[in-house]
Amino acid sequence: MPQSSTAPRRRANGRVAEAQSLARHLLGHDPRRLRHVAGTARAAGFVATHVPDVHEDVVVAAAWLHDIGHAGHLVRSGFHPLDGALYLQEAGWDNAVVGLVAYHSHCRVVADHMGLTDDLTQFENPVGLNADTLTFADVIAGSDGQGVSASKGLAKMLHAPSGGTDLPEAVREERYRLLTTSVLAVHAALAEHGALGRVGIGPA
Numbered sequence: 530m531p532q533s534s535t536a537p538r539r540r541a542n543g544r545v546a547e548a549q550s551l552a553r554h555l556l557g558h559d560p561r562r563l564r565h566v567a568g569t570a571r572a573a574g575f576v577a578t579h580v581p582d583v584h585e586d587v588v589v590a591a592a593w594l595h596d597i598g599h600a601g602h603l604v605r606s607g608f609h610p611l612d613g614a615l616y617l618q619e620a621g622w623d624n625a626v627v628g629l630v631a632y633h634s635h636c637r638v639v640a641d642h643m644g645l646t647d648d649l650t651q652f653e654n655p656v657g658l659n660a661d662t663l664t665f666a667d668v669i670a671g672s673d674g675q676g677v678s679a680s681k682g683l684a685k686m687l688h689a690p691s692g693g694t695d696l697p698e699a700v701r702e703e704r705y706r707l708l709t710t711s712v713l714a715v716h717a718a719l720a721e722h723g724a725l726g727r728v729g730i731g732p733a
Contacts, residue, residue: 591626610631610649618652658718661711
């Protein structure tokens, strides 16, 4: 497993701009998905602006990049979090961003079902508010980036296939439980800083 990066190979103040540019390049053929990642980045940025414990440039960069594994020429395993993380690792992105992409939105549960656990564990598994913020942002961005309530976003993730993979009910319910936990953690952090109402959502 890679060690934590103490000196990112990319300057922090350019990381988000570079991530946005890369996402637009890799996902430009898929406008709907590109709108989704843009919406995810906006939501992540909102949380990071109001919650000091969230590492803004890392989380917003990961939000832009979390779905790049859907780009056809990056597909290896067919599991987009893993494929996106492999590409970013080889391109020299720092471990913090790569780990968030690899494990975004509790995809570890899906990887276990697909037999890809060992492949995923080569990357750092991020925990805490950075990971929760990316999950929260992914949930509320909506498939077209226009935004949905947390409850609607969670319901869609419960019932829809994950990355094109139909999951057994027990796997879907376990991921839903973890997703809900992350959403509630971000709700609590936003509420603590008086910003929950500003995001335009109610409780999950």
